[in-house]
Amino acid sequence: xxxxxxxxxxxxGQLLVRLALDAGHTVTAYARTPGKLAITHAHLSVVAxxxxxxxxxxxxxxxxxxxxxxxxxxxAATRRIVAAMGTAGVRRLVAISTCxxxxxxxxxxxxxxxxxQFVRTAAPRAWAEVRAAAETVRASxxxxxxxxxxxLNDEPATGDIKVGHYGHGTVGLSLGRSRLAAFLLDQxxxxxxxxxxxxxxx
Numbered sequence: 481x482x483x484x485x486x487x488x489x490x491x492x493g494q495l496l497v498r499l500a501l502d503a504g505h506t507v508t509a510y511a512r513t514p515g516k517l518a519i520t521h522a523h524l525s526v527v528a529x530x531x532x533x534x535x536x537x538x539x540x541x542x543x544x545x546x547x548x549x550x551x552x553x554x555x556a557a558t559r560r561i562v563a564a565m566g567t568a569g570v571r572r573l574v575a576i577s578t579c580x581x582x583x584x585x586x587x588x589x590x591x592x593x594x595x596x597q598f599v600r601t602a603a604p605r606a607w608a609e610v611r612a613a614a615e616t617v618r619a620s621x622x623x624x625x626x627x628x629x630x631x632l633n634d635e636p637a638t639g640d641i642k643v644g645h646y647g648h649g650t651v652g653l654s655l656g657r658s659r660l661a662a663f664l665l666d667q668x669x670x671x672x673x674x675x676x677x678x679x680x681x682x
Contacts, residue, residue, distance in 0.1 A: 487550025489516035495661040531557035546572035555612035581614035587647025626677035652681040
């Protein structure tokens with residue numbers, strides 16, 4: 481498959497690019513600073529651009545089978561990516577979000593709510609941007625999946641990943657970046673969470 485990845489130079493993004501290439505996919509990485517992407521591969525191309533560069537974003541998504549978007553803290557960028565996908569006729573969008581973005585299937589979860597309240601108080605703009613980006617994805621009309629995480633770490637994966645919704649006693653708050661990258665890639669070909677917003681954790 482041809483996969484476009486936004487947020488490719490971050491810690492999770494670089495893991496995701498490597499996983500996708502190792503799985504045999506053709507990857508287009510969108511990067512503000514391409515030099516930060518310390519990966520070279522015959523099936524990797526890099527599009528350089530800012531997140532407000534409509535022409536570069538359209539170039540990156542054109543011809544893709546799926547887009548994985550990791551810039552959910554910038555809602556304007558999410559709107560531009562969604563618009564470019566519409567123009568290019570790309571349907572599949574897998575987007576990273578956080579527990580700050582609620583879902584109707586969530587139940588009260590004191591730990592998650594405490595973390596969200598902390599973020600809302602300490603970083604109100606980031607909290608609002610995450611929520612706005614999630615709403616843009618939901619309203620996009622695309623074949624979307626919104627993958628919600630709470631706290632990321634660099635610990636090695638152990639045991640089975642937990643997938644569900646907050647408040648049901650299944651999903652916790654911590655997740656390894658390598659596990660997030662693998663889950664995001666899996667969603668490209670997995671319709672079980674189509675137009676849904678699963679929360680995931682270790």
